[in-house]
Amino acid sequence: MAKMGIKKRLLIQNLSIITLSILLFLGILISGIYHYYYSGTAEILKNHAENSAQFSKRYMDLSPYTIRDQVQDIQTNFSLPQAETQVISTDGKMLSSSEGFISHERLDFPDIQDAFRKGEGTWMGTNPETDEHVLAVSVPLESDGKTVALLRFVSSLEPLDDNFKTILATLIGIGLSILLMVFVISTFFSRMITDPVVELTRASQKLAKGDLEARMTGTYKDEFHTLSQSFNDMGQELLKTEKLKNEFISSVSHELRTPLTSIKGWGETLLTGDMKDEEEMKTGLNIITNETDRLIAMVEELLDFSRYAKGTFEISPHPFPFHRLVQEVVLQLDKKRLAREMYIVLKNGEPIKPEADEHRIRQVILNLLDNAIKYSAPGSTITIRYHRDHGNLVFEVEDEGVGIEKKHLQQVLTLFYKENEKSEGVGLGLAISKQIIELHGGQLYVRSEKNVGTVAGFTLPLNE
Ligand SMILES: Nc1ncnc2c1ncn2[C@@H]1O[C@H](COP(=O)(O)OP(=O)(O)OP(=O)(O)O)[C@@H](O)[C@H]1O
Ligand SMILES: [Mg+2]
Numbered sequence: 172m173a174k175m176g177i178k179k180r181l182l183i184q185n186l187s188i189i190t191l192s193i194l195l196f197l198g199i200l201i202s203g204i205y206h207y208y209y210s211g212t213a214e215i216l217k218n219h220a221e222n223s224a225q226f227s228k229r230y231m232d233l234s235p236y237t238i239r240d241q242v243q244d245i246q247t248n249f250s251l252p253q254a255e256t257q258v259i260s261t262d263g264k265m266l267s268s269s270e271g272f273i274s275h276e277r278l279d280f281p282d283i284q285d286a287f288r289k290g291e292g293t294w295m296g297t298n299p300e301t302d303e304h305v306l307a308v309s310v311p312l313e314s315d316g317k318t319v320a321l322l323r324f325v326s327s328l329e330p331l332d333d334n335f336k337t338i339l340a341t342l343i344g345i346g347l348s349i350l351l352m353v354f355v356i357s358t359f360f361s362r363m364i365t366d367p368v369v370e371l372t373r374a375s376q377k378l379a380k381g382d383l384e385a386r387m388t389g390t391y392k393d394e395f396h397t398l399s400q401s402f403n404d405m406g407q408e409l410l411k412t413e414k415l416k417n418e419f420i421s422s423v424s425h426e427l428r429t430p431l432t433s434i435k436g437w438g439e440t441l442l443t444g445d446m447k448d449e450e451e452m453k454t455g456l457n458i459i460t461n462e463t464d465r466l467i468a469m470v471e472e473l474l475d476f477s478r479y480a481k482g483t484f485e486i487s488p489h490p491f492p493f494h495r496l497v498q499e500v501v502l503q504l505d506k507k508r509l510a511r512e513m514y515i516v517l518k519n520g521e522p523i524k525p526e527a528d529e530h531r532i533r534q535v536i537l538n539l540l541d542n543a544i545k546y547s548a549p550g551s552t553i554t555i556r557y558h559r560d561h562g563n564l565v566f567e568v569e570d571e572g573v574g575i576e577k578k579h580l581q582q583v584l585t586l587f588y589k590e591n592e593k594s595e596g597v598g599l600g601l602a603i604s605k606q607i608i609e610l611h612g613g614q615l616y617v618r619s620e621k622n623v624g625t626v627a628g629f630t631l632p633l634n635e
Contacts, residue, residue, distance in 0.1 A: 177368060181361040182354070189353045193346045204338055208331050209306070213293055216254060216308040216324045221291070223249040223322055224310040233314040235261070242267040245312070245322065254326035259283060259309070261318055274300070282309045286321050295328070304328040367395040371402060383410045419587045422597055426469060429595075430462035475534075475603050476586065486528035486610050493523045493564065497555060500536045504544060511549045515540075518556040525564050525631050531607045532631075535615075538600035539568045539627045545595065546625070547572030562635065563613070567628030575619040583617060604629070 226248070227233060233241055242258045246267055250256045256269040263277040285292025286309035294307045307325045311318040370389050377385035386406055387399035437455040444451060478484045501515055508515060525532075543553045551571040558565055575583055575590055582588045584605050589598040605615040608629045619625040 178358075178361045178365045181364065182357050185353060185357040186350070190350060193349060197342055197346055200342060201339060205335065208335055209295070209328070212326060212328075212331065213295070213306055213308065216251075216306065216326060217291070217293060219249075219251060220308045220310040220322060220324055224312060227312050227322075228314075233312055233319050235314070235317070235319045238319050239266060242320075245320075249322060251324060254324040257321075257323040257325065258312075259321035259323055261320065266320065280307060280309075282307045283321060283323065285309070286311055286323075287318065298325075304332055363392075364395075367391045367399060371398065374402060378406060378409070383413060415587050418592075419597070422587065422589070423473070426595070426597055427466065430465045433462045434459050469597065472597065472599050472603065476599050479603060479606050484606060484610065486531055486607070488527045488611070489529070490524045490526045491529045493525055493557065494519050496529060496533055497536060497557070497566075500533060500540060501555070503537065504540055507541075507544055508553075511544060511547075513544060513547065513549065514552040516552060516554045518554060521559065523557070523559060523564055523633070525633055527611050527631060528607075532611075535604040535607050535629065536566070536568075538604050542600065542627065543568050543570035543572065543625070546570070559633065560630075562633055564631040564633055565628065566631070567626055569624060569626045571624045574621040574623050574625055575617065576621050577619075580617060580619060584615065601627075 227245070231241070231244065231248070238258075238260070245258050246256060246269055250269050258266040258268075259278060260266050263279060263283060264275065265273050265278060267273065280294055281296075282292030282294035285294075290311060292307075292309045296305065297303065298305050304327070305325050306328050307323060309321050309323040312320045312322050367387070367389060370387055374385045374387050383406060386403045389399065390396075391399055437459050441452060441455045446452065475484070497517065497519065501517065540553070540555070547553065547570045553571075554569040556567055556569075579588075579590050583590065584601050586602040587598040588602075589596065601615070601617070608615040608631070611631055613629050613631040615627075615629045617625065617627045
C-alpha cells in the first residue's frame with residue numbers, strides 16, 4: 172500500500188546514508204587504532220633491534236668462533252622486559268633465549284629469512300609451538316661485515332589483541348546503537364509524513380465518491396497544515412457550489428414560472444372571454460408580450476451565464492456616444508420607475524465616446540439601474556453620474572435603498588448570490604456585469620451601507 176511505500180523508502184534512504192557514514196567512519200577509526208597499536212609496537216622492537224645491532228658492531232668483539240660464549244653478554248646487554256630475546260645461529264638454530272627454553276629445531280620464520288637476506292625482518296603471526304599471536308623482529312649481528320648470529324625479539328600480541336578486540340566491540344556497539352536510534356527517529360519522522368498522506372488519500376477518496384462533507388481532521392505542521400487546510404477549503408467550496416446549484420435551479424424555475432403563469436392565465440382568460448371586449452384583449456396581449464419579453468431577457472441572461480462559464484464570452488468594441496446609451500436605458504426602465512414613483516437624476520458631464528461593446532455596456536447599465544430601482548423604496552431618488560477620470564470613464568448609480576450588509580458586499584458580485592432569497596431576479600446580473608466590464612479592462616464595484624443606500628459603478632479605459 173501507499174503507506175508502506177513512502178515509509179519504507181524514507182527509512183531505507185535514511186538508514187543507508189547513515190550506515191554508509193558509520194561504516195566509513197568506523198573503518199577510518201579502526202584502521203587508525205590498528206596502526207597505532209600494532210605498528211607502534213613493531214616500531215619500538217625494530218628500533219631497539221637496530222640500535223642493538225649497531226651497538227654490538229661497535230663495542231662487542233663478536234666472532235663466529237666465540238659466539239656461543241658471548242650469548243650471555245648479548246642477553247644481558249640487549250634484553251627487553253616486554254619481549255623474549257633470542258640469539259639465533261647462522262644455521263637457524265636457537266643459541267639462547269631470555270625465557271630459558273631453547274628449541275633445538277631449525278627456526279624457519281619469515282623474519283629470520285628476511286634478516287639473513289635483507290638485513291632485517293619483521294613478522295606477525297601465530298607461533299605454531301605455543302599457538303600464540305606474536306610479533307617477531309630479527310636483525311643480524313655482524314663482525315667484519317659477516318653475519319655471526321641473529322638477534323631476535325619476539326613479543327606476544329595477546330594483550331594488544333585483547334585491547335583491540337574490546338575497542339572494536341565498543342565501536343561496533345556504538346555504531347549499532349546509532350543505527351537503532353536512526354531507525355527509531357526515522358520511523359517517527361516518516362510517520363509525520365505518511366500520516367497526513369494516508370488521511371488525505373482517505374478523505375479525497377470519500378470526496379470523490381460524493382461525500383462533500385469529508386474533511387481532514389488531524390493537526391499537522393508546515394506544508395501539511397497548508398495542504399489539509401486547502402483540502403478542507405476545497406471541500407467547503409464544493410459544498411457551496413453544490414448549494415448554489417440547487418438554489419439556482421429552484422430560483423430559475425421560480426423566476427420562469429411567474430411570467431409563464433401570468434401568460435397562461437391571460438391566455439385562458441382571453442380564450443374563455445367573448446373576444447369582443449377590445450380593452451380586455453389589449454390589456455391581456457400587452458401583459459403576454461411584456462411577460463414574454465421578460466422571459467426572453469431571462470433566457471438571454473442564462474445563455475450569457477453559460478457562455479461566461481464556458482469562457483466563450485466575447486465583446487466587439489466600437490465607439491459610441493455614452494450619453495445616448497444612458498438616456499436610452501433610463502427610458503427603457505421608465506415604466507418600472509414610474510410604477511414605483513421614483514425619481515432619477517441624471518448628472519451627465521461632458522460628452523464621452525468610449526470604444527466598447529455598446530450592447531454589453533447597455534446590459535451592465537440596465538442591470539445597475541434595475542437593481543437600484545428594485546432594491547429601493549418607492550418615492551426615493553436615484554442619481555446617475557459619469558465623468559472622465561485619469562483616462563477612464565467612471566459611471567455610477569447611487570440609490571437611497573435597502574443597501575447591502577458589509578459582510579455580503581463581496582458575494583453580491585458572485586454568480587447567483589442574492590442577499591434576500593425571495594427578491595425577484597436570479598442573482599446573475601452583477602456577476603455577468605463584472606465579467607463584461609473586466610473584459611473591457613475596467614472594474615466593477617459596489618459600495619453600500621445597510622438601510623442608507625448603494626453606489627454601484629464601473630470604470631472603463633478610454634484609450635484616448
Ligand atoms: N442597488 C442595490 N441595493 C441593494 N442591494 C443590491 C443592489 N444591487 C444588488 N444588490 C444585491 O445584490 C444581489 C445580486 O445582484 P444581481 O444584480 O447580481 O442579481 P439580481 O438583481 O438579484 O438578479 P438579476 O440581476 O440576475 O435579475 C441582489 O440580489 C441584491 O441582494
Ligand atoms: Mg440585477
